[in-house]
Amino acid sequence: MxxxxxxxxxxxxxxxxxxxxxxxxxxxxxxxxxxxxxxxxxxxxxxxxxxxxxxxxxxxxxxxxxxxxxxxxxxxxxxxxxxxxxxxSPEWARRLATDPVVEHRERLAACPGLPSDVLETLAADPDVRVVAELALWTTPDMAARLARHPHAEVRSAVAANESTPPDVLAMLATGEGIPPAQRCLVCDREATPFVHDPNCPRPDCDLLPGAACDGSHESTLDALRERALRNPATPIDVLIGLSDHSSPVLRWELAARPDLPPRLCERLADDPAPGVRADLAKNPVIGEAVMRVLATDPSPDVRRSVALNPNVPLDLLTDLADTAKIGSTLLPRIAAASPAEVMNLAKSPHPGVRMLVAERRDLPDEIRDVLAVDPDAKVLKSIAGHPGLSEAQLCSMVDRHGVRVAAKVAANPDTPPALLEELTRHEPPVQKAFRVVARHRNATPLALLVCLADRQARPMAARHPALPPDVLIELLGDEDRQVVEAAAANPALPLAVMSELVP
CATH class of the missing domain: 1.25.10 (Leucine-rich Repeat Variant)
Known part of the structure; x- marks a missing residue:
């Protein structure tokens, strides 16, 4: 190429x-x-x-x-x-429904609005992959029919289809009122009992790691239950029994459901798997009492998930700010804070709390300006990208905290050209700042030339329209193909050069 x-x-x-x-x-x-x-x-x-x-x-x-x-x-x-x-065209669908290429029929099965005769053809397809794909996307009536398909893979796909009627999903999740499946992908290919080696050496084998069948198609049925748990149309009442299931994956999926009853939230809050508790912690359905229990969880992932919950009380979030390793992200509860709450958060004695509110980009000027002179570097890193900051404010941040805030200052869309140039000359150099400056709309030719000296920033700088044409032409012969492509894609490349390059 x-x-x-x-x-x-x-x-x-x-x-x-x-x-x-x-x-x-x-x-x-x-x-x-x-x-x-x-x-x-x-x-x-x-x-x-x-x-x-x-x-x-x-x-x-x-x-x-x-x-x-x-x-x-x-x-x-x-x-x-x-x-x-x-x-x-419907006629295309009819033609492709009998296409000899399985992948074509499989893709067709996922298409919306197929004629009824095409649906019938695909439902009777000899390849289970086609039928399973149809089951994943088809209409409620067809999904209800395919729920009784003898192949467990098809039933599993029906369980994932959000158009499947709730009573059918309940039947699949519990196994009640439906004959047992006769086959699965494992016993289609292997003598049972069989457990697929996760390090299977066969290059043509597409069974999932750990896929297993002892005649009961257990791994496929586990996948079916997972899909039913993720399906919002599955009635929660039929899933409650899975809160004590031995599979943490199933309990994990259950913890994320938006329709968990309070008693189930309390039970899952004591789950031995941190992942289950973490997904529960960020579920908006949990009550304040459960949230406060999870806020003291020994797992930092669980505590961080509480902070991500849009309904977390502000006092609890304040406590979590210094212990949950939240990082520089705009939390849902912070984004929804009222003006009075924003004012109180900005005045917090805890830098972690001020950092959280500094992530908002709609702060009133007076609050933004107070945070812009905060003595804590992590607060400045969060506020540095806020629009409306003056050149003097941005320069002051760099003067006080140097490398710790340089890249964030460079990322501010309003950072003026002179300051971008200064950031590329900073001692010691800030490697991330080069990559940011190379993409900045205000970057000058001088700043971009410095960025070209950085290996990671070089392709980004080569694409910047402020780069001088003579430099662009030289970059067309660069040894790095990413740089060559970027220079050729640069809209500042002279038309005469483009004409010469195209055969």
């Missing part, structure tokens, strides 16, 4: 005439890059689709091709892309 041509294909300044020339010579990679262009005319899109089917698929997904533009026989994957977008 010619990296220069690949970069040019992505260049927003490439004239239509040169785009035409690239379409004429496009291989798969080049065609896929050209398909990303938003300025392709319909004629160009059709020409590109006719040259490489991968590009046709992408263009179909983006709605830039119509039924008239695609030959379903020569371009079945592009036809499937339109069908997946509910914009294809």
């Amino acid at each position: 010619n990296r220069v041509l690949y970069g040019l294909a992505l260049n927003p300044s490439l004239p239509a005439g040169l785009v035409d020339r690239l379409i004429e010579i496009a291989d798969t990679e080049l065609a896929e890059a050209l398909a990303y262009r938003h300025d392709l005319s319909h004629a160009q899109a059709v020409a590109l689709a006719g040259r490489v089917e991968e590009a046709a698929v992408q263009l179909a997904y983006e709605g830039r091709l119509t039924v008239a533009d695609i030959d379903p026989v020569a371009q079945p994957r592009a036809a499937l892309a339109l069908l997946e977008e509910n914009a294809g």
Whole structure:
């Protein structure tokens, strides 16, 4: 692949005439890059689709091709892309429902709005993968039918389908009122009892690690229960018994349900698996009493999850700020805080609390300015990206805390050009700041030249439109292909150079 041509294909300044020339010579990679262009005319899109089917698929997904533009026989994957977008032809669906390529029928089974006769054909498909894919996306009536399919893999897919009727999901989750499954993917291929080696040496084996069957299809049924637990349409009443299940994965899924009754929340708060307690801790359905219990959990992940709960009381969040390792993130409860609450948080004696409120980007000017002179570096790192900060305020942060805040100051969208240049000359150097400056809209040619000296920042700087044309031309011969592509994709590349590069 010619990296220069690949970069040019992505260049927003490439004239239509040169785009035409690239379409004429496009291989798969080049065609896929050209398909990303938003300025392709319909004629160009059709020409590109006719040259490489991968590009046709992408263009179909983006709605830039119509039924008239695609030959379903020569371009079945592009036809499937339109069908997946509910914009294809019913006759295409009928043709593809009996396509000899299993992957094509499998993709068709996931398409919306299929004719009833196509659904019937797919439901009777000899390959269980096709039927399972249909079960995952199909209508309520068909899902109810497939819930009784003899293959456990199909039933498992029905359990994941949010269109499956609740009574059918209850039946699948409990196994009551339904005959046992007869087969699964494991016993289809192996003599039972069998447990799949996680380090299976067979290159063509696609069984999941640990997949097992002793005649009861246990690993597939476990997967079915997990899917039913994740499915919001599954009645919570039928899942309550799983709170004592031996599988922590099942209890984990249960803890995330938004319809947990209070008694079940209390039971799961004592679960021995930290992951279960952590998912419960961030579930908005839990009450304050359970939240306060989990806030003292020995696991830092659980305590952090309490902080992520949108309903956590502010006093509890204040206690967690210094113990839960929350990091620099805007918590839901902080984002929803009232003006009075924001004022109180900003005045907190705890730096961890002030850091949390400093992550908001809609702070009143007076609160923003107070936090901008905070003595604690982690508070400054959180406030440094706030819009409206002056050059003097940003400079003061760097003067007081240097490398600890330099990258965050560089990331502020309003950081002026002179300060960006100064940050690239900072001693000691701040490697992350180079990468930030290289992407900044206010970066100057001088700052970008310094960024080019950093290996990680070099491709980003090569793409910046403020880079001088002579430097761009030189970068087209760089030994790093990422840099070459970035320079070729740079809209500041002179038109005359583009013309010379395109065959």
